Amino acid sequence: MNVEIITVGDELLLGQTTDTNSAWMGLELARSGFSVSHKAVISDEPMHLCDALDAALGRCRVVLVTGGLGPTLDDRTKPTLADYFGVPLKLHEPTLKAVRAYFDRRGLPFLETNRLQAELPDGPGTAILPNPLGTAQGMWFERDDSVVVSMPGVPHEMKGLMTNEVIPRLMERFERPFRYHRTVLCFGRGESYLSQQLGDWEAGLQERGVGLAYLPSFGQVRVRLSAVGSDEAAVRALVDGCVEEAAVLLAPYVASTRWEQASEGLGAALSESGLQLAVAESFTGGAIAAALTSVPGASTWFRGGVVAYSEAVKESQLGVPAAVLKEHTAVSAPVAEAMALGVRERLGADWSVATTGYAGPGTTPEIGTAFISVAGPSGSTTTKEFHWGRSRDVNIQRGVTEALHLIWSQLREANEDCQKKVV
Amino acid sequence: MNVEIITVGDELLLGQTTDTNSAWMGLELARSGFSVSHKAVISDEPMHLCDALDAALGRCRVVLVTGGLGPTLDDRTKPTLADYFGVPLKLHEPTLKAVRAYFDRRGLPFLETNRLQAELPDGPGTAILPNPLGTAQGMWFERDDSVVVSMPGVPHEMKGLMTNEVIPRLMERFERPFRYHRTVLCFGRGESYLSQQLGDWEAGLQERGVGLAYLPSFGQVRVRLSAVGSDEAAVRALVDGCVEEAAVLLAPYVASTRWEQASEGLGAALSESGLQLAVAESFTGGAIAAALTSVPGASTWFRGGVVAYSEAVKESQLGVPAAVLKEHTAVSAPVAEAMALGVRERLGADWSVATTGYAGPGTTPEIGTAFISVAGPSGSTTTKEFHWGRSRDVNIQRGVTEALHLIWSQLREANEDCQKKVV
Numbered sequence: 001m002n003v004e005i006i007t008v009g010d011e012l013l014l015g016q017t018t019d020t021n022s023a024w025m026g027l028e029l030a031r032s033g034f035s036v037s038h039k040a041v042i043s044d045e046p047m048h049l050c051d052a053l054d055a056a057l058g059r060c061r062v063v064l065v066t067g068g069l070g071p072t073l074d075d076r077t078k079p080t081l082a083d084y085f086g087v088p089l090k091l092h093e094p095t096l097k098a099v100r101a102y103f104d105r106r107g108l109p110f111l112e113t114n115r116l117q118a119e120l121p122d123g124p125g126t127a128i129l130p131n132p133l134g135t136a137q138g139m140w141f142e143r144d145d146s147v148v149v150s151m152p153g154v155p156h157e158m159k160g161l162m163t164n165e166v167i168p169r170l171m172e173r174f175e176r177p178f179r180y181h182r183t184v185l186c187f188g189r190g191e192s193y194l195s196q197q198l199g200d201w202e203a204g205l206q207e208r209g210v211g212l213a214y215l216p217s218f219g220q221v222r223v224r225l226s227a228v229g230s231d232e233a234a235v236r237a238l239v240d241g242c243v244e245e246a247a248v249l250l251a252p253y254v255a256s257t258r259w260e261q262a263s264e265g266l267g268a269a270l271s272e273s274g275l276q277l278a279v280a281e282s283f284t285g286g287a288i289a290a291a292l293t294s295v296p297g298a299s300t301w302f303r304g305g306v307v308a309y310s311e312a313v314k315e316s317q318l319g320v321p322a323a324v325l326k327e328h329t330a331v332s333a334p335v336a337e338a339m340a341l342g343v344r345e346r347l348g349a350d351w352s353v354a355t356t357g358y359a360g361p362g363t364t365p366e367i368g369t370a371f372i373s374v375a376g377p378s379g380s381t382t383t384k385e386f387h388w389g390r391s392r393d394v395n396i397q398r399g400v401t402e403a404l405h406l407i408w409s410q411l412r413e414a415n416e417d418c419q420k421k422v423v
Numbered sequence: 424m425n426v427e428i429i430t431v432g433d434e435l436l437l438g439q440t441t442d443t444n445s446a447w448m449g450l451e452l453a454r455s456g457f458s459v460s461h462k463a464v465i466s467d468e469p470m471h472l473c474d475a476l477d478a479a480l481g482r483c484r485v486v487l488v489t490g491g492l493g494p495t496l497d498d499r500t501k502p503t504l505a506d507y508f509g510v511p512l513k514l515h516e517p518t519l520k521a522v523r524a525y526f527d528r529r530g531l532p533f534l535e536t537n538r539l540q541a542e543l544p545d546g547p548g549t550a551i552l553p554n555p556l557g558t559a560q561g562m563w564f565e566r567d568d569s570v571v572v573s574m575p576g577v578p579h580e581m582k583g584l585m586t587n588e589v590i591p592r593l594m595e596r597f598e599r600p601f602r603y604h605r606t607v608l609c610f611g612r613g614e615s616y617l618s619q620q621l622g623d624w625e626a627g628l629q630e631r632g633v634g635l636a637y638l639p640s641f642g643q644v645r646v647r648l649s650a651v652g653s654d655e656a657a658v659r660a661l662v663d664g665c666v667e668e669a670a671v672l673l674a675p676y677v678a679s680t681r682w683e684q685a686s687e688g689l690g691a692a693l694s695e696s697g698l699q700l701a702v703a704e705s706f707t708g709g710a711i712a713a714a715l716t717s718v719p720g721a722s723t724w725f726r727g728g729v730v731a732y733s734e735a736v737k738e739s740q741l742g743v744p745a746a747v748l749k750e751h752t753a754v755s756a757p758v759a760e761a762m763a764l765g766v767r768e769r770l771g772a773d774w775s776v777a778t779t780g781y782a783g784p785g786t787t788p789e790i791g792t793a794f795i796s797v798a799g800p801s802g803s804t805t806t807k808e809f810h811w812g813r814s815r816d817v818n819i820q821r822g823v824t825e826a827l828h829l830i831w832s833q834l835r836e837a838n839e840d841c842q843k844k845v846v
Contacts, residue, residue, distance in 0.1 A: 011638045013459040014604070015449025016647060016683075019442060022464070026438025036436040038471070041445070041462035044636075048461070055478065071615040073625060074636045111619050133812070135615075154639070156817050181437070192494040192558075196534050202496060213467075213497045215434045216577070224439060260439075279709075279730070285716025286702075286709035289730040293708025296784050296815055304736035306729055307702070307712040313727035313770050317740065347736050361719050389556070392719055394579050 001176035002037040003029055004056040008049060008068035008077050009153060012041050021066055021158055032167050033176040034062070035228075044068060046080040053084060053148065061146045062170060067153030069136035071113040078121070078139070081150055085141045087123030092137075095120060095128065099135045129165040133157045138165055147173065180235045181226035182243045183215075185256040185265070187405045191216045194223065198249055210242050218394060219401035222260060223250070255405060262404035263291045269411050270301035270351070275377075277407065278349035279305035280318055280339040282330070283357040283370060284399040291400055303349045308339065318342035318354075331356050331366065336373035337381045344375045351376055353407045355399050360392040368395060372403050374410045382410055424599035425460040426452055427479040431472060431491035431500050432576060435464050444489055444581055455590050456599040457485070458651075467491060469503040476507060476571065484569045485593060490576030492559035494536040501544070501562070504573055508564045510546030515560075518543060518551065522558045552588040556580045561588055570596065603658045604649035605666045606638075608679040608688070610828045614639045617646065621672055633665050641817060642824035645683060646673070678828060685827035686714045692834050693724035693774070698800075700830065701772035702728035703741055703762040705753070706780040706793060707822040714823055726772045731762065741765035741777075754779050754789065759796035760804045767798045774799055776830045778822050783815040791818060795826050797833045805833055 005025060011017040019041065026036045037060060042048040049065070056063045068077030082089050096118035103110045117135045120128050129138030129149070136152040138161040147170070151161045186194055191214040195202060198212075205212050209229070215222040225242045229235040247254050259265030270277055279288050289305040292298055306317045311330055314320040319342040320335055328334045339354035357370025368388040375381045384406060388395050428448060434440040442464065449459045460483060465471040472488070479486045491500030505512050519541035526533045540558045543551050552561030552572070557580040562573040570593070574584045609617055614637040618625060621635075628635050632652070638645040648665045652658040670677050682688030693700055702711050712728040715721055729740045734753055737743040742765040743758055751757045762777035780793025791811040798804045807829060811818050 010634075010636055011647070012446070013449055013462065014453055014647075015446040015451075015459070016606075016638050016645065017640075018446040023435070023438040023441040026436055028438075030437055036438070037466060039436065039462075039464035043460060070637060070639075072618040072637050074634075108613075108616070111615055113615050113618060156812070156814050183439075190531075192534055192536050193531070195495040195536060211433075211497075213433055214493060214495050215439050216493075217440075222439065224434065224437075281709075281712075284713075285721070285725075286704075286712025286728060286730070287716070289704075289709025290707075290713040293710070293730070293732065294816070294819070298708070299732055302708075302732050304730045304732040304740070305709060306740070307709070307716070307727045309716065309722055309725050309727040316769065316771070317727070317729070346739065348739075389579070391579050393717070396717070 001034050001062070001174050002060040003034045003062040003064060004060050005036055005039045006049070006052045006056060006063060006065045007039065007041045007153070008044060008065065009041075010044050010074070012067075013043055021153065021155055024155070024159065025064065025162060028162055028167060030179055030181070032171055033179050034170060035179060044074055044076060046076050049077065049080050050084055057146050057148075062174070063146075063148045064166070065148065065150045066158055069150065069152045071117055071135065077150055081139065081141060081148070082121045085121070085123070085126070085143060085148075087121045087126055089119045090122040092118050092120040092122070092128055095137055098130070098132070102135055129161055131157055131161055133160045140169065177228050177230050178232040178235050179226070179228045180239050181224055182239055182257065183260050184223040184225070184243060184246050184250060184254055185259060185262070186221045186223060186250055186253045187219065187255045188253045189221070191221050194221055194250055194253065198246065201245065201249060205242065208238070208242070210238060217401070218398040220255070220262070220405065255408065262401065262408055263295050266404055266408040266411070267292065267295045267298060267301055269408065271297070273411075273415065275350040275411075276301055276303045276348070278303045278343045278347035278352045280343035280352065280354040281305060281307050282309060282314070282339070282355055283359040284355045284396055284403065285309060287396050287400050288353065288355065288403050291404065303347045305347075306343055314339060317346070319346065331358055331369055331371065333371050333373070333383045333385060336371035336383055337375070340373040340375035340381055341379070351407060351411065353403045355403055357386070357395065357399065359395045360390045362390070370395065370399055372399065372406055374406050376410060376414060382406070424457050424485070424597050425483040426457045426485040426487060427483050428459055428462045429472070429475045429479060429486060429488045430462065430464045430576070431467060431488065432464075433467050433497075435490075436466055444576065444578055447578070447582065448487065448585060451585055451590060453602055453604070455594055456602050457593060458602060467497055467499060469499050472500065472503050473507055480569055480571075485597070486569070486571045487589070488571065488573045489581055492573065492575045494540055494558065500573055504562065504564060504571070505544045508544070508546075508549070508566060508571075510544045510549055512542045513545040515541050515543040515545070515551055518560055521553070521555070525558055552584055554580055554584055556583045563592065600651050600653050601655040601658050602649065602651045603662050604647055605662055605680065606683050607646040607648070607666060607669050607673060607677055608682060608685070609644045609646060609673055609676045610642065610678045612644070612676045614644050617644055617673055617676065621669065624668065624672060628665065631661070631665070633661060640824070641821040643678070643685070643828070678831065685824065685831055686718050689827055689831040689834070690715065690718045690721060690724055692831065694720070696834075696838065698773040698834075699724055699726045699771070701726045701766045701770035701775045703766035703775065703777040704728060704730050705732060705737070705762070705778055706782040707778045707819055707826065708732060710819055710823050711776065711778065711826050714827065726770045728770075729766055737762060740769070742769065754781055754792055754794065756794050756796070756806045756808060759794035759806055760798070763796040763798035763804055764802070774830060774834065776826045778826055780809070780818065780822065782818045782822075783813050785813070793818065793822055795822065795829055797829050799833055799837060805829065
């Protein structure tokens with residue numbers, strides 16, 4: 001069942017805000033058997049919303065609109081939708097009460113603009129979807145077998161409404177085929193190389209009713225396999241079978257068929273073995289720690305880290321010997337190793353990873369040079385050297401990806417060695 | 424001059440990839456006097472691209488298409504565009520040479536699929552835009568006074584093409600009015616409160632030809648003022664004047680009229696005063712350090728940090744006394760203060776900030792409680808207590824924003840005190 005998303009807001013067109021809502025919505029909808037077939041981002045101008053609704057309703061029966069529901073003058077989605085569907089706005093007492101309570105709880109003054117937020121469309125085919133996380137309510141409009149839903153653009157309010165109101169109502173309202181996808185997380189080769197490895201097998205997928213897409217990001221590629229059908233068990237079996245086949249063909253480069261993100265897979269591997277990780281970061285500046293701690297439950301396996309952006313901190317907090325820094329410079333394999341060993345010991349972790357490099361920007365030749373070192377329970381280290389480009393953001397992102405995959409692969413190897421010994 | 428963006432890729436509809444390209448494009452285009460008036464995200468299905476091009480060219484004269492240019496079978500933008508404009512694909516020798524060199528430099532095998540990337544549209548109104556950062560070239564199609572440009576979706580390749588090829592060519596090709604915007608970065612109040620403060624002044628902006636928008640994110644609101652016109656000096660003066668007026672009306676809540684991001688403003692303030700910052704993070708898990716080190720040149724004012732995710736690390740790396748941890752628990756004002764003082768001393772910084780809290784997820788009542796403490800050169804601390812909601816991501820983001828603003832405001836206060844003493 002196809003769904004379209006319309007996002008309202010000049011700030012998204014101008015680029016002052018990055019749209020993270022619609023990616024989340026796409027994933028959640030897909031989980032419930034809805035497929036996003038088109039997204040449009042439009043200005044705050046009411047006419048553009050009417051045009052976008054006309055176009056979307058010409059292509060599909062469900063349109064989700066986010067944004068433009070704020071209390072300020074630049075937000076005009078609510079009256080525009082009420083006009084579009086020919087229903088009046090009336091004061092909605094339960095909402096007025098809820099919005100008043102929202103401000104009281106926070107000790108904030110209740111303003112006239114906030115009272116206006118309780119004026120909501122009232123007529124046949126409309127419903128108010130309560131939003132306890134904010135002051136703008138969700139709105140449901142139904143006409144000629146089509147549904148338009150309006151939600152605020154504030155991410156956590158939209159997510160609450162989608163989870164508690166919109167998706168359950170859509171699932172009740174529309175029958176839809178079962179959709180299923182899985183991902184083979186690959187590392188170490190680019191998409192054209194992986195595609196070459198899949199060869200004829202990939203060309204034959206279409207006939208089998210399976211879709212394949214490559215989702216490359218810095219240092220890794222997610223190979224996504226998907227199918228649609230009315231028989232849930234058959235669709236699952238088809239995709240699961242293809243994932244296994246792909247994993248064999250791509251074997252040396254497969255990091256996981258279970259996890260979509262290295263941080264999640266690494267966290268699960270540590271958690272399952274009861275091991276603790278620490279990080280020492282120079283050029284990645286905390287981005288590895290932030291990626292790890294974005295995983296819920298990270299506190300069970302992530303001990304902490306040191307962001308050693310200066311040489312003095314590398315010495316004092318990680319115990320990197322001044323002589324090593326002097327002889328090899330801060331961006332060198334010996335320093336990366338000393339950082340990894342130092343943070344592992346000082347933070348009392350089983351495993352550790354350290355980064356040092358020149359992220360950029362700039363024009364000096366050393367920019368893009370980086371070293372990543374992993375230290376394990378045996379006290380030995382594994383270190384890799386990299387030569388990337390000149391973009392600071394890209395180099396930091398690459399550093400995070402390479403570091404996560406390096407620890408994860410070392411952990412897998414250690415586990416395999418361990419199992420061999422047991423056998 | 425209006426421009427539309429079409430982004431091609433099932434992965435963006437499905438939500439497996441978040442579109443960060445179009446926000447960057449919006450900002451860069453606005454700087455050169457182009458205004459993004461519509462964005463569409465469409466599937467890899469060729470028919471959808473043709474429909475989206477028809478719709479876009481019905482509304483404006485410049486359409487930028489990103490994505491769908493990879494070497495793999497799921498990418499079909501190039502042949503679709505060649506068909507749409509009725510031009511054949513021919514082997515483009517300079518591209519073949521460049522792509523071959525690209526693989527040689529990286530020591531990677533040159534594959535048949537890579538050779539196909541050198542087959543490019545060749546006919547009247549078309550031009551190849553070289554992409555030295557990848558193997559898919561940019562393509563320029565011109566017909567009936569309209570321009571369609573196709574670029575790869577890989578962010579750094581798209582950015583290189585936009586900067587070096589697309590924007591310079593568009594600027595040469597089209598005359599356009601001058602557009603200008605500035606932002607008042609506000610902190611400590613929500614958009615409805617700020618709007619109330621602006622009152623009649625805001626209502627009168629439309630008549631003066633100035634646009635106003637509120638861009639709220641966790642803990643801060645950017646108030647954007649913008650105008651368009653043919654006289655660059657007049658447009659600048661108009662917006663600059665309105666920024667000054669808004670800054671007076673919103674005075675207690677204005678963090679900056681110069682910087683759009685607290686991290687950049689804070690970095691500049693530290694850099695100008697020759698001061699060094701260190702961070703100690705518990706629940707923010709490295710996200711403050713990552714935000715700070717995303718600013719180019721951070722190494723001149725950012726000393727480093729400690730991510731103390733466990734109590735043992737708070738003790739051993741930050742010197743938080745075990746007795747304080749025991750008496751007050753890890754999430755408390757005394758621990759936040761001890762962390763801030765500890766990291767400042769141990770890392771040899773002038774200023775420091777520390778966070779401790781329960782990020783979530785979960786249902787226990789303490790989730791959302793957090794303490795943030797700033798320590799300054801005098802050795803005194805300023806600590807704030809927070810009670811937020813249950814969303815882990817949101818609490819981490821709020822923590823970063825609050826921490827950056829707390830240091831920044833303390834730094835401003837210290838500077839003002841200092842100036843008073845000099846006077």
